[in-house]
Amino acid sequence: MSRHQYIRNLDYQDVLDEYEGYSDEEDDELSPEDRELMTQGTAAVQAALGVEASKVTVAQIEEALWHYYYDVDKSVAYLISKFVNPAPKPAKTQPHQRTGKLATRAFSTVDHALLLDHDLPTDWATKTSNLTDAAPPATLGFSSSVGSRCQASSRTGPSLAHLFHDMPWGNVPAHRSTTFVPPLTPRGGLLGGSGTAPKMSKLQALAAARKKKAQEQSAASNAVAEAVVGLNELSVRDAAGGNEGAAAANPPSKRFKTSAATSLGSLPSLLASKSQTAAARPSPGEAPERLPSAPPPTQPAPSPGLRGTPAESCEATATADDATTTAPSSFGDVLSGIRSSARPTTAAAESKPWDRVEIDFDGPLYGVDGRGKAPPEDDRSSLDWFEVRRRKRGDSDLYEDVVVLFPNLPQSARDAFAKPSPDDIVLAAQAKSQTKAGQKTTPASKAKKTAPAAGTGDAKAEEPKAVEAPLPKSRNLDVLSEFEKHKGKKSASFVVVGHVDAGKSTMMGRLLLDLSVVDQRTVEKLRKEAQTIGKSSFALAWVLDQRAEERTRGVTIDIATNRFETDKTIFTVLDAPGHQDFIPNMIAGASQADFAILVIDAGVGAFEAGLKGQTREHSLLIRSMGVSRIIVAVNKLDMVSWSQERFEEIKNQMAGFLSMASFQAKNISFVPVSGLYGDNLVRRSANPAAAWYTGPTLVEELESSEPSARALTNPLRITASEVYRTMQSPVTVAGRVDAGSLQVGDALLVQPSGEKAYVKSLLADDAPAEWAVAGQSVVLHLSHIDPIHVRVGDIICDPAKPVARSDRFTMKALAFDFLTPMQVDVHRGRLHAAGRIDAIPALLDKVTGAVANKKPKIVKPGTVARIVVQLEAPVPLEAGQRVVLRSGGQTVAAGLLE
Numbered sequence: 001m002s003r004h005q006y007i008r009n010l011d012y013q014d015v016l017d018e019y020e021g022y023s024d025e026e027d028d029e030l031s032p033e034d035r036e037l038m039t040q041g042t043a044a045v046q047a048a049l050g051v052e053a054s055k056v057t058v059a060q061i062e063e064a065l066w067h068y069y070y071d072v073d074k075s076v077a078y079l080i081s082k083f084v085n086p087a088p089k090p091a092k093t094q095p096h097q098r099t100g101k102l103a104t105r106a107f108s109t110v111d112h113a114l115l116l117d118h119d120l121p122t123d124w125a126t127k128t129s130n131l132t133d134a135a136p137p138a139t140l141g142f143s144s145s146v147g148s149r150c151q152a153s154s155r156t157g158p159s160l161a162h163l164f165h166d167m168p169w170g171n172v173p174a175h176r177s178t179t180f181v182p183p184l185t186p187r188g189g190l191l192g193g194s195g196t197a198p199k200m201s202k203l204q205a206l207a208a209a210r211k212k213k214a215q216e217q218s219a220a221s222n223a224v225a226e227a228v229v230g231l232n233e234l235s236v237r238d239a240a241g242g243n244e245g246a247a248a249a250n251p252p253s254k255r256f257k258t259s260a261a262t263s264l265g266s267l268p269s270l271l272a273s274k275s276q277t278a279a280a281r282p283s284p285g286e287a288p289e290r291l292p293s294a295p296p297p298t299q300p301a302p303s304p305g306l307r308g309t310p311a312e313s314c315e316a317t318a319t320a321d322d323a324t325t326t327a328p329s330s331f332g333d334v335l336s337g338i339r340s341s342a343r344p345t346t347a348a349a350e351s352k353p354w355d356r357v358e359i360d361f362d363g364p365l366y367g368v369d370g371r372g373k374a375p376p377e378d379d380r381s382s383l384d385w386f387e388v389r390r391r392k393r394g395d396s397d398l399y400e401d402v403v404v405l406f407p408n409l410p411q412s413a414r415d416a417f418a419k420p421s422p423d424d425i426v427l428a429a430q431a432k433s434q435t436k437a438g439q440k441t442t443p444a445s446k447a448k449k450t451a452p453a454a455g456t457g458d459a460k461a462e463e464p465k466a467v468e469a470p471l472p473k474s475r476n477l478d479v480l481s482e483f484e485k486h487k488g489k490k491s492a493s494f495v496v497v498g499h500v501d502a503g504k505s506t507m508m509g510r511l512l513l514d515l516s517v518v519d520q521r522t523v524e525k526l527r528k529e530a531q532t533i534g535k536s537s538f539a540l541a542w543v544l545d546q547r548a549e550e551r552t553r554g555v556t557i558d559i560a561t562n563r564f565e566t567d568k569t570i571f572t573v574l575d576a577p578g579h580q581d582f583i584p585n586m587i588a589g590a591s592q593a594d595f596a597i598l599v600i601d602a603g604v605g606a607f608e609a610g611l612k613g614q615t616r617e618h619s620l621l622i623r624s625m626g627v628s629r630i631i632v633a634v635n636k637l638d639m640v641s642w643s644q645e646r647f648e649e650i651k652n653q654m655a656g657f658l659s660m661a662s663f664q665a666k667n668i669s670f671v672p673v674s675g676l677y678g679d680n681l682v683r684r685s686a687n688p689a690a691a692w693y694t695g696p697t698l699v700e701e702l703e704s705s706e707p708s709a710r711a712l713t714n715p716l717r718i719t720a721s722e723v724y725r726t727m728q729s730p731v732t733v734a735g736r737v738d739a740g741s742l743q744v745g746d747a748l749l750v751q752p753s754g755e756k757a758y759v760k761s762l763l764a765d766d767a768p769a770e771w772a773v774a775g776q777s778v779v780l781h782l783s784h785i786d787p788i789h790v791r792v793g794d795i796i797c798d799p800a801k802p803v804a805r806s807d808r809f810t811m812k813a814l815a816f817d818f819l820t821p822m823q824v825d826v827h828r829g830r831l832h833a834a835g836r837i838d839a840i841p842a843l844l845d846k847v848t849g850a851v852a853n854k855k856p857k858i859v860k861p862g863t864v865a866r867i868v869v870q871l872e873a874p875v876p877l878e879a880g881q882r883v884v885l886r887s888g889g890q891t892v893a894a895g896l897l898e
């Protein structure tokens with residue numbers, strides 16, 4: 001048993017009493033619970049394989065079970081396809097279709113086998129095998145592992161399209177678009193672990209590898225300019241078409257590091273710098289005479305160049321006339337703005353003129369004009385039009401930035417964008433008349449005059465500069481009195497927590513079905529889809545688990561938000577992941593919740609395992625984060641024949657544990673349920689075996705729960721939980737109003753960027769509204785701010801009373817583990833920041849808070865201490881906020897900022 005597991009399994013009282021007897025074994029990577037599941041799973045897989053079991057080793061079985069979270073069916077299917085009856089490999093054909101295995105670092109071994117075990121062209125395989133430091137194939141420009149797989153499959157036999165069935169690609173005709181999408185990565189960073197981590201689970205290792213890759217890409221972003229400079233090298237094929245030697249002579253490694261976007265310069269400026277650099281240093285592939293921003297009149301029109309498929313674009317070859325110099329690819333042309341007039345095109349190219357190219361970046365694009373403004377005048381010659389679009393990735397909650405380039409835009413289109421739009425004209429006229437009348441001063445304009453306010457220090461609160469559109473109009477409402485008058489339903493949000501596979505998502509899916517938030521047809525459709533991958537029992541869970549990764553793996557990875565109404569209340573459901581690797585996402589959900597449903601699997605052994613695992617950790621975490629009301633749903637009672645005895649046993653043990661975790665008895669309720677069948681969720685169970693329970697249903701318990709007191713009169717605070725682009729605004733922010741109120745037209749300050757924005761329109765609890773107050777979930781359509789200044793985890797606040805940024809704070813922390821000066825990750829909602837415990841000024845009395853011991857060297861689990869945390873960068877933090885500290889993928893402390 002590892003040191004951390006040992007600690008987590010102890011009672012705090014015992015820890016205090018028996019600290020001396022602490023042992024430090026580290027030999028077994030698996031917890032006893034995992035070991036038992038592994039042993040049972042291995043036996044089940046061997047039984048299922050029968051005589052074929054001899055073809056696979058125990059290690060291979062365990063690897064598969066680990067990957068599939070002990071799902072025997074999936075493991076068997078994988079082992080059969082991989083080891084028992086492996087699919088034959090297609091024969092090699094043409095030189096450019098030589099085969100090789102795509103071995104992308106970001107995927108686990110099993111992922112490779114499952115997803116990538118197709119023969120791929122060698123140029124792809126070799127060039128993608130080291131994605132972190134390799135460039136894309138010369139003719140394909142940007143890429144990513146998923147994109148690689150997708151594109152590669154189009155050139156070889158096996159189709160991988162099914163892997164992307166839930167991803168809309170923007171309706172770009174296949175022959176016209178080149179879209180490269182990075183692999184799905186869970187939002188918000190999965191792991192803590194800035195310290196010297198103990199052994200990591202394989203899932204943690206996978207996530208860490210992804211994180212590392214992103215960091216490497218980020219570090220490489222400085223190479224963007226260089227990459228752009230080298231764009232001409234993107235196509236180095238000579239007149240013979242596809243000169244592999246030339247490609248090899250120009251290894252693409254330095255040309256491919258543009259996907260990390262943290263310091264990507266503005267595209268126009270990059271292009272400009274590209275032109276300058278190129279002019280100063282012509283390469284064999286870019287003759288200086290091609291550099292002028294517009295082609296000489298004698299030259300023919302620009303080549304249609306890059307066309308639909310990568311294969312086609314690969315064939316944008318130079319003629320013999322051009323053989324002495326290596327022509328840039330069309331892709332290079334687009335980015336560099338070089339009109340390679342000397343380069344003729346193929347017939348196919350002419351028959352398929354392209355009108356746009358999409359480039360996906362692995363993260364937000366900094367410095368690129370997100371509003372799709374035309375580049376400055378001096379750049380227009382090199383690039384007619386580009387636009388950055390943020391779009392939802394498939395059914396997931398992920399968003400991606402796409403740069404869409406529109407070269408050769410017709411003059412009419414250019415003219416259209418050169419003038420103010422009809423909307424702009426109307427809005428400008430309105431603003432003008434308003435100013436002339438001098439009658440109204442919007443709160444926005446008031447705030448403009450007052451910012452920056454006292455205490456901001458670092459808050460810039462500058463005048464909006466990117467767009468000169470008029471400020472949104474405000475009705476100058478007294479929001480609090482509007483709220484008083486408003487006789488609407490109260491809003492409340494609750495988080496659903498519990499050990500992995502306790503049945504949280506299934507229960508919420510069933511609840512939404514029984515409340516008619518989702519219809520039966522949808523569930524039937526999900527059931528059929530789930531059946532196809534042998535997971536029909538997860539159909540209800542799929543109502544909430546919408547990401548492909550969640551569905552194939554059968555685990556929730558990120559918070560799923562949903563909404564339903566009862567007669568009195570509008571509820572926001574936050575379905576949290578149960579697996580320990582995704583605790584940071586669970587923290588993000590819990591930070592938005594008024595109360596919690598703790599789901600417990602009543603199955604034999606399952607409850608006991610959960611009590612040592614996330615039943616325990618989640619309970620402690622939600623309490624430390626300020627949630628005081630908890631409804632314990634004792635689930636899967638159908639599996640124990642609705643045994644009242646089992647229910648009482650669980651109830652007694654949990655009541656004791658929860659009161660030890662500082663939940664008051666009056667705030668704890670227990671409901672026996674079957675999430676799968678809907679017993680006692682919305683309707684009382686009709687099962688005669690369940691007749692012994694006559695108490696409230698789960699929904700009745702929810703309705704009788706009072707949301708936590710709203711800080712209506714406090715300064716405005718909204719934590720951004722999602723940032724994306726919509727028709728209404730390129731900067732749309734979803735989040736919860738933690739404190740205060742706001743209305744349309746208000747000026748807001750975004751921290752830590754310190755940039756100002758205005759509320760163009762808003763949704764409160766999913767309905768269009770003029771105002772919103774603390775406790776409501778909002779979607780804000782912002783204006784006068786660039787998307788680069790708003791990120792998930794940011795705090796949106798009142799410019800007059802802003803939250804300050806700080807890189808150091810003192811907190812009163814309940815230790816979950818031993819604390820010493822050590823590296824920690826700080827989690828507050830969606831905000832994750834790296835830091836270290838810098839000092840431990842005092843141990844505190846748990847009840848009175850008085851100093852019990854000054855400057856302790858170590859803080860034991862279960863004790864309360866005052867600690868000082870130094871962060872690597874300033875983040876918006878203030879007294880009264882609750883934060884969680886994690887280290888090495890484990891929660892080590894949680895508490896309140898002083």
Ligand SMILES: Nc1nc2c(ncn2[C@@H]2O[C@H](COP(=O)(O)OP(=O)(O)OP(=O)(O)O)[C@@H](O)[C@H]2O)c(=O)[nH]1
Binds near residue numbers: 503537541579636677
């Ligand atoms: N028999 C029975 N099975 C259930 C019940 N609730 C859930 N299950 C099954 O338990 C398994 C796990 O359910 P999920 O809803 O995915 O569990 P979860 O807690 O959301 O899982 P994570 O979010 O990944 O931690 C699925 O196979 C469900 O069909 C129940 O009330 N009775």
